[in-house]
Amino acid sequence: MNDKRLRRLKTGIDGLDAILQGGVFRGGIYIVQGAPGAGKTIFANQLCFAHAVAEGKALYVTLLSENHARLLGHMETLRFFEPSFVPDRVTYLSAFRILEEDSLKGLVETLRREITRHKATLLVLDGLVSAEETASSPRDMKKFVHELQTQASLTDCTTYLLTSAYMGQQLVSAEHTMVDGIFDLQSRLHGRRAERELVVHKFRGSSYLRGVHSFRITDTGIAVYPRVEALFAHPSGHIKADGPFLSLGVGEIDSMLGGGVKKRSTTLVMGPAGTGKTTLGLQFLGAPQAGRG
Numbered sequence: 001m002n003d004k005r006l007r008r009l010k011t012g013i014d015g016l017d018a019i020l021q022g023g024v025f026r027g028g029i030y031i032v033q034g035a036p037g038a039g040k041t042i043f044a045n046q047l048c049f050a051h052a053v054a055e056g057k058a059l060y061v062t063l064l065s066e067n068h069a070r071l072l073g074h075m076e077t078l079r080f081f082e083p084s085f086v087p088d089r090v091t092y093l094s095a096f097r098i099l100e101e102d103s104l105k106g107l108v109e110t111l112r113r114e115i116t117r118h119k120a121t122l123l124v125l126d127g128l129v130s131a132e133e134t135a136s137s138p139r140d141m142k143k144f145v146h147e148l149q150t151q152a153s154l155t156d157c158t159t160y161l162l163t164s165a166y167m168g169q170q171l172v173s174a175e176h177t178m179v180d181g182i183f184d185l186q187s188r189l190h191g192r193r194a195e196r197e198l199v200v201h202k203f204r205g206s207s208y209l210r211g212v213h214s215f216r217i218t219d220t221g222i223a224v225y226p227r228v229e230a231l232f233a234h235p236s237g238h239i240k241a242d243g244p245f246l247s248l249g250v251g252e253i254d255s256m257l258g259g260g261v262k263k264r265s266t267t268l269v270m271g272p273a274g275t276g277k278t279t280l281g282l283q284f285l286g287a288p289q290a291g292r293g
Contacts, residue, residue, distance in 0.1 A: 006205070009122075009158055012050020013043070015224030019200060019209045024181065026121075028204075029145075029152050029159040031128070031175060034185035039196065039217050040162045041071070042078065043185065044124045046221045047160060049080045051122045052089035059120035061093045061111065063127030068092045080221045091118050096130070103134055104144045108151070115157050123152070128163035128175065138173075145175045180204045185215075198224055241265030249283030 010023040017023045024030060034040050048058035062068070071092070075081045086092070093114060099107050115123060125131075125148075135141040152159045161175065176182060182201040187194060198213045215224040245259035254260040261267050269277050 010050075010054070011047055012053070013046055013222050013224060015213070015215070015226055016198075018226050019198075019213060019224065020203060021206050021208055024158060025205050026158055027153045027156045028180040029149050029161065030181040030183065031161045031163060031179050032183045032185065033163050035187070036164050038185035038187050039215075039222060040164070040185055041074075041126070042217060043183075043222055044126060044160055044162055045075050046078075046080050048090045048122060048124060049082060049085060052082070052085045056089075056121045057119055058090045058122040058124070059093065059114055059118055060090065060124045061095050061114070061126065063096055063099055063107075063125065063130040068094065077219065078221050079219055091120070096127075099130060099134055104131060104140060107131065108144065108147045111148070112151055115151070115155050120155075121157055123157050123159045124162065125159065126162045128161045132163075132173075132175075141173075141175065142178065145178045149178065176202075246289050247284075247287045248280065249285075249287035250280065253280075 007026045008023040009026045010017050011020070032040050032043055044060070048060055051058045062071075072081075072086070076083070091114075095107055095110055098110050102109075111123065111125070114120070131144060132141055135144065148159060148161075151157070161179070163175075179202075181203040184199040184201055186197045186199065188197060189195075196215050196217065198215050200208050200210070209226055211227055213224055213226050215222055241262040241264050244263055245254075245261065246263055247254050247260045248257075269280060271277055
């Protein structure tokens, strides 16, 4: 992994950068997967427009026959969408016909040409399942992903591959074994309530918050909510109970403890009801302390 790959790139999606410990790596290649309706298209477009806000250039390439006018019409309802960024900072391109006529080799050449032409530093390839269907063998698909990796690294162009081919619990296809990260968007029913969830299955080059994280789609786009117990599993700094001693407000107990309890320490007072725990706590609060704070 070269120096370019070690530089972080913020995604611009609230909460996701916290899960990834600061964002993805520039020049990396990542899969965004999920069933239809899970939020992949909104996720990818939000990445593109956040990248444009940060003065980058994004190229959004579709391998599906979806009309771009319809796609943009849906995105216009979201606040992150900025019409003035299209087409100079966020460029949309359909490669559906190129894939049909020239297969994966023609697609790679087109991507290489368009990345150079638009000076793109972020690429979204929407419809990876279409590329899989075109590949004559798993080996060809592996070669295709390898060429995308090489291209991403050489051009410092962070790449996201969108696919609706949901792999379930086992991620065993060629592209899953080769990419730098896998983001799984899910929509689950809990009784009568629907809940959106994000799972990072893989993220090379850094630690990340594992497990299931909730996310929402609103008119502002996607916001991810990292699990609090995972986010704060480790203290931000080491706390030392190094004195001075503080009085508990009862001289005899202070003497038994060698002068009281140390400042910045935690002390548990336990006992059955009526033994004086509350009274002791009030005496501690009322005791005069030198340099208390």
